[in-house]
Amino acid sequence: MKSMTGYGYGEYQDERVQLSLEIKSYNNRYLDIIVNLPSAISPLEQRIRDFIATQTIRGRVEVYLKLRDLQENAEVHVDRGAVQGYLDALGELASLAGTSAEISLPMLLQLEGVLSIDRRRDVDQYWAVIEPLLHRTYREFDESRAREGASTLTDIEEQLSRIAAQVEIIEGLAPGLEEQIKSSLRDRFREVMGESVDENRLYAEAAVLLVRYSINEELVRMKTHIDAFRRTLGDGEEGRGVGKKLDFICQELNREINTTGSKSTIVEINQCGIEIKDALENIREQLRNVE
Incomplete structure (x- = not known):
């Protein structure tokens, strides 16, 4: 990197x-x-x-x-036309002024264009x-660039480990989210039907909600993105450009954690999401200066 x-x-x-x-x-x-x-x-x-x-x-x-x-390696040239022109003009000026024309070499050397230098x-x-x-x-x-890139790589790896740790925590909390959905649905059934709850109906409704609110797919994709991020970091060990690829993976990770947060009603999962987004922002800030 x-x-x-x-x-x-x-x-x-x-x-x-x-x-x-x-x-x-x-x-x-x-x-x-x-x-x-x-x-x-x-x-x-x-x-x-x-x-x-x-x-x-x-x-x-x-x-x-x-x-x-x-x-x-230069050649100096005399512009004969310019010299003759200056002599004629000075002679004419002297004649008009009624004086003798005393034209010296130092005077001519001060005139523009008399000498030209060809370098x-x-x-x-x-x-x-x-x-x-x-x-x-x-x-x-x-x-x-490589020295600064090595320092950047160390920080990015630390932030990525921080993300991976939070994903593991979410994975451990995911079963609680499913149980919460079932419990909430059972309470609603009891409010409407009393104690005579139809378990088959309950399980059917729970299955529909679990499909809608389950975060299993998001967890799988987040872990896949983390693995892809690490592989891409490895591809950039020799210094070849990886910045754009890594930034794209960060965008995908951010999308998955946003979806997870929208589905979750567990405070601890949402707190993990905040930690992941903070780490992602730190990584993306570093990637702005990675080739």
């Missing part, structure tokens, strides 16, 4: 380039990848997205890469050093 919250940071430097990479994530219903790169290497964004998408199932994952070139960047060369840094940083990021 892995949390959707994680953090990883990595750095790399050689004689040509200095890199820092940060990966962090938050809970999200679906997979949402945000990649922030310097514009010079923006063509690499899709490669980073593809890598994250193959490793992560859901969550908002943010990737920030900073780059500093220590040795730039040659081969994105594949950058990728050669970014890719291993990305893998290394993601491992750190993934380990942090």
